[in-house]
Amino acid sequence: MESKTAFIFPAFITEFTRKEIDFLKINSVDINDYLNRISNVLNLELPEFSYDNKLFREELNSQILAYTISCAFTDVLLSKAIFPAYLAGYSMGIYASLYAAKSISFETGAKLIFKAFELVNELTETNLYGMGATIGLSSKDVLELISNNELNLEIINVNNEHSLVIAGLKEDVQILLEKAKKEGALSAGELTVNTPYHSKHLENYSESFSDFLKNIEIYEATIPIISTFDQRKVLTIDDIKLELVYNLTQKINWFKTMQKLIDCRVEKMFECGAGKDLKKISRFIKGDYNLRSVYKI
Amino acid sequence: MAQITDNTRGEVKEIVLDFFAEECEIDVEEISEESNIISDLDGDSLMFLELIEVFKKKYSLNIELKTIGKYAVKNPVKTIGELIDMQMLIIEHENNILDL
Numbered sequence: 001m002e003s004k005t006a007f008i009f010p011a012f013i014t015e016f017t018r019k020e021i022d023f024l025k026i027n028s029v030d031i032n033d034y035l036n037r038i039s040n041v042l043n044l045e046l047p048e049f050s051y052d053n054k055l056f057r058e059e060l061n062s063q064i065l066a067y068t069i070s071c072a073f074t075d076v077l078l079s080k081a082i083f084p085a086y087l088a089g090y091s092m093g094i095y096a097s098l099y100a101a102k103s104i105s106f107e108t109g110a111k112l113i114f115k116a117f118e119l120v121n122e123l124t125e126t127n128l129y130g131m132g133a134t135i136g137l138s139s140k141d142v143l144e145l146i147s148n149n150e151l152n153l154e155i156i157n158v159n160n161e162h163s164l165v166i167a168g169l170k171e172d173v174q175i176l177l178e179k180a181k182k183e184g185a186l187s188a189g190e191l192t193v194n195t196p197y198h199s200k201h202l203e204n205y206s207e208s209f210s211d212f213l214k215n216i217e218i219y220e221a222t223i224p225i226i227s228t229f230d231q232r233k234v235l236t237i238d239d240i241k242l243e244l245v246y247n248l249t250q251k252i253n254w255f256k257t258m259q260k261l262i263d264c265r266v267e268k269m270f271e272c273g274a275g276k277d278l279k280k281i282s283r284f285i286k287g288d289y290n291l292r293s294v295y296k297i
Numbered sequence: 298m299a300q301i302t303d304n305t306r307g308e309v310k311e312i313v314l315d316f317f318a319e320e321c322e323i324d325v326e327e328i329s330e331e332s333n334i335i336s337d338l339d340g341d342s343l344m345f346l347e348l349i350e351v352f353k354k355k356y357s358l359n360i361e362l363k364t365i366g367k368y369a370v371k372n373p374v375k376t377i378g379e380l381i382d383m384q385m386l387i388i389e390h391e392n393n394i395l396d397l
Contacts, residue, residue, distance in 0.1 A: 181370055186342045283346075
């Protein structure tokens with residue numbers, strides 16, 4: 001049976017491998033050309049790229065950069081005639097997955113990121129919200145900690161059976177992480193975001209994001225995208241719009257999404273993005289597949 | 298409880314070095330007991346967890362991850378040598394490691 005390939009897209013850049021730009025240069029791609037296109041369409045002044053430029057650690061800039069690198073990597077893979085059978089985007093990786101599926105243009109993806117950021121910015125600016133990740137505790141353990149300590153938190157994503165992401169009130173995130181360490185978590189730390197993505201606090205933005213999508217140019221996907229919300233195959237324009245809203249405002253499950261790809265007989269996955277976060281969290285996702293960075297094509 | 302023999306430390310060391318060499322895509326000769334897991338090898342908690350699973354399977358260990366987590370908070374490891382020593386204690390004491 002023919003082996004299938006999937007492209008998977010990270011949401012953020014936790015840490016560069018520092019091979020990203022060399023890989024693009026070897027393939028005659030200048031990341032600053034892509035960033036300039038975004039600057040023009042969003043009327044923003046994005047800085048020139050360098051790994052250590054602190055401006056790219058700001059929430060919006062970091063989202064844009066993660067998206068830009070993912071799209072540039074996609075272009076390189078496609079130029080080498082590596083074509084995926086499936087796509088999946090981890091959280092905000094959805095925008096790059098839509099670009100790879102030819103559902104949106106590169107510029108439209110930037111507009112979607114900007115709009116989502118702008119919508120939830122009123123939450124972000126309060127500095128009241130946050131996210132965290134635990135490693136080594138089960139969902140049951142974390143839910144018990146939340147309930148026993150009456151914390152205003154939710155598990156908003158399961159990376160794998162040992163790695164969970166929580167979101168909610170920043171103060172409660174910090175309490176939970178301390179309690180998780182005492183409970184035996186091997187690692188428990190805050191994520192550098194002030195927005196409780198995928199939590200109930202985002203539900204109020206469903207309608208306004210839906211309204212915004214009405215005027216956005218979206219095409220049918222040429223390659224199915226696996227939903228991180230309910231793992232269905234997303235192809236049609238209406239379903240893409242629905243998935244975009246779910247992706248912003250509902251819980252996701254990356255573990256189940258990866259399992260779905262494996263069930264679809266995907267044997268080769270490319271992490272289309274900076275860093276190697278998706279490879280790291282795939283450690284406990286069992287299956288007959290090989291997940292590699294794009295540098296290893 | 299697993300049987301500790303004179304060879305066990307050597308066996309554990311070999312597994313740990315092979316594991317990190319493969320994960321970090323470097324030659325096993327580049328890793329020593331003095332190597333810092335985070336700064337030299339870019340190690341992380343999930344790597345540590347995966348290694349624990351390897352030892353749980355190999356030595357049929359009865360130990361909860363939470364127990365190891367609680368022990369690790371009080372006895373953090375920085376180097377490969379310290380990690381090997383911790384794995385030896387896990388193999389020897391399993392869930393009783395917290396009583397040490």
